[in-house]
Amino acid sequence: MTVASLPLDSDACEPWPARLSFEETYERYFDFVWLSLRRLGVAPALLDDAAQDVFVVVHRRLHEFEYRSELKTWLFAIALRTARTYRRQRQPAPVEPVEQLAAAAPTPHDALAQLEALRVIDAILAEIDEDRRVLLILVELEQIAVPEAAEVLGLKLNTAYSRLRLAREDFGAAVKRHQARDNWRHEP
Amino acid sequence: MTSELDPQARALIGLALKGEQRLPRSRERVRRGVLTALAAPAALGASEAAAASKAAGVAGGAATTGTKALISAVRRGSRSLRSSRLVLPPPWSD
Numbered sequence: 001m002t003v004a005s006l007p008l009d010s011d012a013c014e015p016w017p018a019r020l021s022f023e024e025t026y027e028r029y030f031d032f033v034w035l036s037l038r039r040l041g042v043a044p045a046l047l048d049d050a051a052q053d054v055f056v057v058v059h060r061r062l063h064e065f066e067y068r069s070e071l072k073t074w075l076f077a078i079a080l081r082t083a084r085t086y087r088r089q090r091q092p093a094p095v096e097p098v099e100q101l102a103a104a105a106p107t108p109h110d111a112l113a114q115l116e117a118l119r120v121i122d123a124i125l126a127e128i129d130e131d132r133r134v135l136l137i138l139v140e141l142e143q144i145a146v147p148e149a150a151e152v153l154g155l156k157l158n159t160a161y162s163r164l165r166l167a168r169e170d171f172g173a174a175v176k177r178h179q180a181r182d183n184w185r186h187e188p
Numbered sequence: 189m190t191s192e193l194d195p196q197a198r199a200l201i202g203l204a205l206k207g208e209q210r211l212p213r214s215r216e217r218v219r220r221g222v223l224t225a226l227a228a229p230a231a232l233g234a235s236e237a238a239a240a241s242k243a244a245g246v247a248g249g250a251a252t253t254g255t256k257a258l259i260s261a262v263r264r265g266s267r268s269l270r271s272s273r274l275v276l277p278p279p280w281s282d
Contacts, residue, residue, distance in 0.1 A: 034213050048214050052221040114207030121204040140193055172194035
């Protein structure tokens with residue numbers, strides 16, 4: 001390793017993150033962006049357009065990103081703004097066709113279980129207040145640490161923890177409601 | 189402190205995440221759309237782009253009607269190119 005390639009910050013234990021080109025960023029994070037947009041409520045028919053908008057912004061601004069935070073959270077922030085625009089303009093998302101998922105799953109049982117879970121999660125996320133939903137997506141679905149999620153959302157850490165607690169309660173209660181509804185439906 | 193997520197809810201999320209991974213998506217189609225959108229300003233011509241850029245910087249809607257029309261055309265053009273199959277060289281590759 002040359003002196004020039006050493007991190008300037010002596011406290012830094014992590015290796016200095018390599019700058020990704022736009023193409024590398026696209027390859028590595030396309031799925032993440034696409035799924036984030038979907039979770040944030042962009043209609044399936046508009047996901048490609050929204051993902052395109054996100055990556056146009058990424059292309060224009062990637063050089064400004066300083067790697068002080070995770071690239072993933074920076075991309076999420078762009079996806080969040082894009083999703084808000086799309087949700088304002090368009091109708092709520094219908095669920096994906098069963099056949100698409102069923103065709104790709106290892107067994108029909110797996111396919112149905114995953115599809116049902118996805119439907120329930122979609123419905124529950126749509127019910128939850130946006131501020132809480134976004135935090136839930138970042139922390140519970142993307143496994144991003146709360147301090148980092150707070151930073152990307154511009155929240156104080158205590159506010160983020162408090163909001164996350166409420167989001168988890170909302171989510172847990174909604175899961176129970178859905179299960180109760182399903183059990184009632186399936187009772188003879 | 190935060191409460192943990194309900195185990196049933198966590199199991200449901202795990203299952204849904206597996207399902208999400210199987211959803212079909214159009215990685216290449218979006219890539220072409222990005223390239224097209226990035227190339228659109230260049231296709232307008234330098235003078236038009238400069239006029240649009242200048243007008244866009246005018247605060248309070250002081251742009252002329254003609255310039256506003258040009259900006260609208262730029263926006264329309266950018267949108268309408270989305271479904272185009274035009275394949276352009278990547279602007280990020282030198």
